[in-house]
Amino acid sequence: MLPIVLAAVTGMLLAYQPWMERWLEPQHFGVRDDGGEPLDARGALAALREAAPRATLHEVIVPENGARRPYVAQASTIESGGQEQWYALFVDPYSGAVTRRSGAAPMGVIEHFHSTLMVGQLGRYWLGGSAFLLIPLTIVGVYLWWPIRRGMLQRFVRRRDALGWHQVLGLLSLPIVLIIAVTGVTITFYQQAMPLLELATMSASRPDRPVVRSPEDNRADLNSAIRTVEVQYPNARIAAFGEPRAANQPYVIRLRYPGELHPEGWTEVYLHPSSLAILGEFNAFDHSPATAYRHSFVFWHTGDMLGRAGRAVWSMASVALLIMAITGFLHWLRRGRGRSMRSRGRS
Incomplete structure (x- = not known):
């Protein structure tokens, strides 16, 4: 339970990272x-x-x-x-x-704690394993709740005990908790998870970026590369850009089209570093389900795929997960105490 509690607390803080950064820096x-x-x-x-x-x-x-x-x-x-x-x-x-x-960065301390518990790879695997266990625990919770689902709200209003809070919050936050758990497992076990996902979905691996076969010394400036993309793709907004590290690498500029959920867009455009000719483009969403997930799972983990509203809802789900961990533990203690008293009564 401890890793889930710590991840929930730090995740709640990270959900408000844009606002906290304005305050801290x-x-x-x-x-x-x-x-x-x-x-x-x-x-x-x-x-x-x-x-x-x-x-x-x-x-x-x-x-x-x-x-x-x-x-x-x-x-x-x-x-x-x-x-x-x-x-x-x-x-x-x-x-x-x-x-x-x-x-x-000041927020980097919270990010580091959220991903490693400040104990390196041991904490990373501990958190990843806890996120993995959270998936079947969520499914088992739904299985146990299903036979007693009728009258749940009435019982909650009347009693408001630990079990009632556990059930109501679990039901409300179920989809988001599953998303956080699955993407958390992916972040920890990325090298193992992605090949399995590609195999399960029969998806092709993401192709490598184009390589410039005969690089020239007179590399065009980045400003001209951005201008070229603006002219060639007038309906898209530039979401990110950068310079190549090697002479045989292209300029890479990411685009976001209107209506796309992904905050940094699904499309990459590749330009020749000297002639600025378009060497190709790649759309992760259109390529395959596994590539679309590879390109977006971090943003699903943080809620950024749904913008500010997503971050706020993900924060509330983190609070719900924290309360569920505590109420689940209290309900377990209560049941254990009840079994102990019945056992002493029979004896």
Whole structure:
């Protein structure tokens, strides 16, 4: 029960991560909408280039329209000693101000506790195993509840005991708890889970990104790559972009089309690093069920697939899971105490 309780508490906090980041790191996440037009992807890129001209921008996440969130870039620089230093850059979409964070994020401590219990791989497997056991426990709970389902609400209103809370909260949060458990198992046992899912769904593995066979020295700039995609895909919004690490790798730009649930879109576009010719595109949702799940299970785990409402509902499900763990334990103690008293009475 302990791993489930700890995961529920930290999961509840992580559900409010966007708001907590604005409180804990206002210098990075304190975006204020001044009523002006926010920067587009190329405007944010220009601000990043001006603030960090030597940085390699590996991935830049574009905030959703109307969201009070900065552009977040994972960047690195080769220092004088030849070592690569990694850091995060943040761009205010209204002022264009750029800030840098080199150390660990405050919310990273909660994320680390949520995924490892601060004890490394042992805690990771402990949590993953608990999430795996939560799946059959949920199914058994439904099986035990089914014969006594009639009059459940009336009994709950009349008695409001531990069992009543357990049943009502379990019924309300059942689908979300199962989603959290399944995706949690996937996060922990990713290398084992994905091949099994591909086999079960008869899905083809995700193809590798295209490789540039004859790379040229004169690599086009990232701004031109973004502009090319904007012209070629006018109906899509750029969700993320970045620079290739090697000369034979393409530019990769992620797109999100209107109506898509995925916060970062299902589509990747690949451009030749020199000519900016479109080398191809890949849509994870259309490729196969396993690839669609691979591309989205983290966002299902956090509730981000359903936006702000999803995070709020997932937070309430975490609270329900915490209460269910406690009430289940109390009901078990009560039944054990009752059996003990009946045994002493017979003797």
